[in-house]
Amino acid sequence: MKLTFPQPAVGATRILDGKVALVTGSTSGIGLGIARSFASAGASVVLNGFGKPEEISDAVDGLQRETGSRVVYSAADMTRPDEIASMVDVALESFSRLDVLVNNAGIFHVGPVDQVPVDKWDAVLAINLSSAFHTIRLALSAMRRQGGGRIINVASALALVGLPLTSAYAAAKHGIVGLTKVVALETAEENITCNAICPGNVWTPLAEAHIAEQVQTQGLSREEVIRNILLAEQPNKRFAMVEEIGALATFLASDAAASITGAALPIDGGWTAH
Incomplete structure (x- = not known):
């Protein structure tokens, strides 16, 4: 399937001009929507994720052609800390800075807690939670050197409420919100913000x-x-649309969101208002 990207609106504000963003799990779905929104706002973008080589090439070329922003790709496996480190290096070697980190990579498993295979539990925690720890710890040094940055963790409505049969996913996403709050507090005086987006069904x-x-x-x-x-x-x-998630992420990545940190922001059609 060939990926196509509509032209950004004429006169669209490029509020991320000069910024560099790394978005994990961004070769499709929510991650690609966030990456496209960033590129349309002027950011250079590092894509990451799995997929057919031709589709990934289409994504990179399409984003560059339609937005005018530079885009590179890293195939890093989010279960491997060494590959995550190499991915961060790709961003720094390609653009000499890293302003925005979006932790979006994730997988899902459904089943009663006593029937979840141990390897599935481990994989969900590794990709949905531990990978964010690794990207954040590596990105912080670059953000501190350049005097600031934005960290955005894509959590879920299931980071705020429970749902039967989602034990591994809900546990990981609740963990992401906890990690978000701690990082926000540790970096509060350094012009670095850390927030979580909590989508419902997208x-x-x-x-x-x-x-x-x-x-x-x-x-x-x-x-x-x-x-x-x-x-x-x-x-x-x-359903929420990926463009809605991208718009919220772009705002959180902008200078206008400098005082928003440690927040878990639902974008769930009222799910967590119950």
């Missing part, structure tokens, strides 16, 4: 695949799956 290719799977296995219509299963906990009964 419209992505994975969401579309999940709908098709549920239609097949549950014998329900597409509309019933969306409203009564996927959006059951989401009062506004609509």
Whole structure:
């Protein structure tokens, strides 16, 4: 599938001009939406994630062509601290600075807590939580040298509430919010902010695949799956769009958000307002 990127709006404010952003898990879905929003706002971007080589090449070329920003790619595996270190080095070697770090890489597992395979638990914690620890500890030295930075952790509505059958994912995302608060406090006087975005259900290719799977296995219509299963906990009964997540991340990365730190910001259609 060839990826296409619409042109940024004429006269769009490039509030991240001169900034460099690293976004993990950004070859598709929410991460790619955030990367595109950053590039449209003027930032140079390091993409990271898995995918077919031709699709990754399309993503890099498409972002550069449509936004005019420089984009590079790192294939670092987020379960491997040595590769994470190499990814941060790619950002610094390519652009000589690192202003914005977005920890978005993540995987999901569904099942009762007593039936979660140990290797699945370990993988979810490694990718969804431990990788953020490694990127943050490595990025902080660069941010301190240059006098500031922005750290944005993509958590989840499940970082704020529980949901049966999501023990590993919810545990990791709750951990991300705790990590966010501690980093925010430790860097509060250094012009470095650290915040978490907590999306509910977001419209992505994975969401579309999940709908098709549920239609097949549950014998329900597409509309019933969306409203009564996927959006059951989401009062506004609509998916958030990746552009909405990207817009919030771009604001948090900007100078205007200098006093927002240690926050866990829901973007969940009212889910966590219950």
